[in-house]
Amino acid sequence: MKTKQPIDAFARDLPPEIRESVYVGSKAKYDKRLDSLTQSFAAPDDIRKLAGQIKQHTLENLPEYLGSAIEKLEGNGAKVHYAKTGDDANQIILDIMRSVNATKLIKSKSMVSEEIHLNKFLEKNGCESIESDLGEFIVQLDDDMPSHIVTPIVHKNRKQIANTFEKAGLGDYNDDPQTITRRARSFLRNKYIEAEVGLTGGNFVSAETGRIALVTNEGNARFCISANKTHIALIGIEKVVPRDKDLAVLLNLLARSATGQQLTVYTQFINGPKSEAQPDGPENMHVIFLDNERSNILGSEFKEILRCIRCGACLNVCPIYRQSSGHAYRAVYPGPVGAVLSPLLAGKRYPEYADLPKASSLCGACNEVCPVDIPLPELLLRHRNKAKREGIKKASAGTPSMAGWSVLCSTPAMWKTSLRAGKAMDYISLNLIPVPAVQAWAKERSLPPFRGGKFRKWFKDRQKNK
Amino acid sequence: MLATDRVTGTQVQLMMTCLCDTFFDSVAQATVEVLEHVGCTVEVPEAQTCCGQPAFNSGDWDSTRKVARHTCRTFDSSKPTILPSGSCSHMISHGYDLAFEKEDDLSTAQTFAKSSWELCDFLVNGLGIESWPGRFDAKISLHRSCHTRGTQTYQSAVKLLSSIEGVELIEFDESEQCCGFGGTFSVAYPNTSVSMGKLKIEKLTADKPDIVGAVDMACMMHLSGIANKQGRQFNKLHVSEILMKALRNAK
Ligand code: SF4
Numbered sequence: 204m205k206t207k208q209p210i211d212a213f214a215r216d217l218p219p220e221i222r223e224s225v226y227v228g229s230k231a232k233y234d235k236r237l238d239s240l241t242q243s244f245a246a247p248d249d250i251r252k253l254a255g256q257i258k259q260h261t262l263e264n265l266p267e268y269l270g271s272a273i274e275k276l277e278g279n280g281a282k283v284h285y286a287k288t289g290d291d292a293n294q295i296i297l298d299i300m301r302s303v304n305a306t307k308l309i310k311s312k313s314m315v316s317e318e319i320h321l322n323k324f325l326e327k328n329g330c331e332s333i334e335s336d337l338g339e340f341i342v343q344l345d346d347d348m349p350s351h352i353v354t355p356i357v358h359k360n361r362k363q364i365a366n367t368f369e370k371a372g373l374g375d376y377n378d379d380p381q382t383i384t385r386r387a388r389s390f391l392r393n394k395y396i397e398a399e400v401g402l403t404g405g406n407f408v409s410a411e412t413g414r415i416a417l418v419t420n421e422g423n424a425r426f427c428i429s430a431n432k433t434h435i436a437l438i439g440i441e442k443v444v445p446r447d448k449d450l451a452v453l454l455n456l457l458a459r460s461a462t463g464q465q466l467t468v469y470t471q472f473i474n475g476p477k478s479e480a481q482p483d484g485p486e487n488m489h490v491i492f493l494d495n496e497r498s499n500i501l502g503s504e505f506k507e508i509l510r511c512i513r514c515g516a517c518l519n520v521c522p523i524y525r526q527s528s529g530h531a532y533r534a535v536y537p538g539p540v541g542a543v544l545s546p547l548l549a550g551k552r553y554p555e556y557a558d559l560p561k562a563s564s565l566c567g568a569c570n571e572v573c574p575v576d577i578p579l580p581e582l583l584l585r586h587r588n589k590a591k592r593e594g595i596k597k598a599s600a601g602t603p604s605m606a607g608w609s610v611l612c613s614t615p616a617m618w619k620t621s622l623r624a625g626k627a628m629d630y631i632s633l634n635l636i637p638v639p640a641v642q643a644w645a646k647e648r649s650l651p652p653f654r655g656g657k658f659r660k661w662f663k664d665r666q667k668n669k
Numbered sequence: 670m671l672a673t674d675r676v677t678g679t680q681v682q683l684m685m686t687c688l689c690d691t692f693f694d695s696v697a698q699a700t701v702e703v704l705e706h707v708g709c710t711v712e713v714p715e716a717q718t719c720c721g722q723p724a725f726n727s728g729d730w731d732s733t734r735k736v737a738r739h740t741c742r743t744f745d746s747s748k749p750t751i752l753p754s755g756s757c758s759h760m761i762s763h764g765y766d767l768a769f770e771k772e773d774d775l776s777t778a779q780t781f782a783k784s785s786w787e788l789c790d791f792l793v794n795g796l797g798i799e800s801w802p803g804r805f806d807a808k809i810s811l812h813r814s815c816h817t818r819g820t821q822t823y824q825s826a827v828k829l830l831s832s833i834e835g836v837e838l839i840e841f842d843e844s845e846q847c848c849g850f851g852g853t854f855s856v857a858y859p860n861t862s863v864s865m866g867k868l869k870i871e872k873l874t875a876d877k878p879d880i881v882g883a884v885d886m887a888c889m890m891h892l893s894g895i896a897n898k899q900g901r902q903f904n905k906l907h908v909s910e911i912l913m914k915a916l917r918n919a920k
Pocket of ligand 1: 512518575576
């Protein structure tokens with residue numbers, strides 16, 4: 204069917220096998236999430252609300268908590284940087300690498316590094332940057348984009364992955380998952396040893412101690428900072444939480460919401476470079492706090508989106524994401540969280556992404572699963588309103604104008620006339636009405652018979668006869 | 670919203686909703702009959718039109734407020750206003766807060782919101798009705814209707830329906846998933862909307878229910894519109910119609 208919305212067109216043209224992969228993966232994660240939360244907690248909803256309050260409280264007092272985190276980290280011997288933009292962060296990373304004469308970097312999974320397109324930047328500057336998370340590694344081999352924030356290759360099946368490995372010279376075609384994993388492992392082991400710098404993200408930073416919590420399932424973040432002398436942690440400023448104690452709430456929710464695990468396989472806490480008592484580990488630790496529009500978001504009507512802990516649950520449950528896949532969103536963050544966040548991270552290029560918040564039936568499933576209770580549908584609505592106020596055409600393409608309708612609905616006499624006139628609809632084929640919205644409806648849907656005003660008449664007669 | 674904050678009583682007004690005004694008069698009728706059965710006196714203010722949701726979801730909040738103000742003026746906030754729709758009542762109880770956030774008459778909208786109820790929510794939480802008399806022999810799969818999330822509507826409907834002799838509510842897969850209507854979403858995203866609808870129909874009818882039930886006719890219009898085009902109609906009823914049929918069978 205014809206459509207003016209790019210995400211709807213993408214969904215229409217999506218190869219069925221990709222839709223199937225995304226659907227099966229999403230549903231499995233959704234089901235496991237529900238099981239794990241209800242098995243562990245008597246009132247999962249209350250914990251979600253508590254976690255939301257913790258994050259919201261932190262946001263309301265962010266300068267203070269961020270300041271404290273920085274102070275603690277510095278006290279622990281880390282060097283702390285603040286990057287206003289993605290470009291600034293990239294430059295800081297390159298400068299750090301140059302300062303230790305490094306050209307090879309190995310990194311664990313970090314959405315923030317995707318956000319600033321770090322790999323491409325380092326490559327352009329003559330450095331190697333290797334992804335060590337298996338999914339991200341495959342994305343990198345394919346020169347693809349992650350299509351999910353937790354499971355980046357949910358859109359691929361193992362045949363495609365086997366082809367990728369063959370093309371990359373990692374052995375003959377073999378689509379046995381164990382073989383694929385083993386091949387990646389032996390390739391990456393060498394890369395861990397060769398790399399001079401290891402880069403990680405950070406899921407949470409405690410303002411109380413500067414402790415960074417890092418979760419992975421493959422243990423790759425540990426490897427990234429085991430064989431080299433320099434560790435860079437690239438972290439969004441919104442990742443701060445007040446106390447170590449708060450990590451208990453948030454870590455309990457993160458893995459359950461993301462994959463249905465009680466906890467990820469590896470959970471690390473790092474609060475500085477190696478101490479004298481430790482036999483090994485990075486001697487230099489740099490923590491880069493990235494702003495990249497976050498301060499602006501904090502001061503806007505969208506600030507709740509900064510509570511996000513990147514669990515991906517809202518993607519998994521979202522029926523539009525399930526139909527369209529992550530790539531439909533043309534941005535690093537897809538799904539409901541992406542539909543809210545990506546236009547904001549685009550800064551001045553907001554209008555380019557103003558259609559993203561349209562990718563929702565406003566069903567509210569995302570809010571219901573969000574571990575930090577972000578009112579995602581409300582934020583999507585705020586975006587739509589902002590786009591309308593700013594006259595951004597891309598957002599409203601395909602949506603009928605409401606101006607005339609609102610006059611009709613606030614003028615009872617007109618309303619009643621139209622109830623009579625509507626009867627005409629029964630005698631005309633809907634397919635012949637040259638109104639785009641009617642066409643869009645009628646291609647694959649009929650309308651029920653028009654019965655305008657029938658109830659009003661029934662009710663009046665009934666009152667008379669009483 | 671706390672039950673104690675809300676306006677209840679048996680002198681009620683019906684807000685039939687624009688869809689029942691134009692297509693589903695049987696639902697508005699059944700709602701009146703159900704309300705009268707439990708002892709309510711029902712008024713139907715003539716000037717009523719629509720809650721304003723289509724404009725709200727489209728981002729046009731000026732138009733929304735124009736319609737919402739008309740609605741607030743049309744109904745008397747000192748009496749309960751009952752809607753046979755989970756979605757429109759959600760619009761009034763939550764949407765108006767957002768649409769009027771920065772307006773001087775926010776409190777007018779909120780006062781009206783406190784008097785508005787979805788039908789099942791009103792029966793159970795407004796009037797304290799716990800079970801429904803009569804008999805209705807049917808296997809029913811009840812579509813949740815997304816805008817009832819976070820409200821008492823769905824639980825209330827389940828409570829009433831499952832208390833009716835002969836009713837068997839069947840569980841179906843992916844009950845949390847949306848039907849794909851979403852107001853103007855249905856025409857702005859026609860492909861995605863219809864795909865979602867087809868999936869929903871499959872799940873709702875997997876166990877061959879006698880009736881597909883709903884707490885909102887918008888979802889129903891979309892689903893049965895798709896099924897119709899595919900030549901695979903199913904029996905559909907709004908909860909008010911099921912309640913009414915059960916009563917008739919008792920007589
Ligand atoms: S918005 Fe909520 S559900 Fe979505 S990724 Fe963020 S924390 Fe998870």
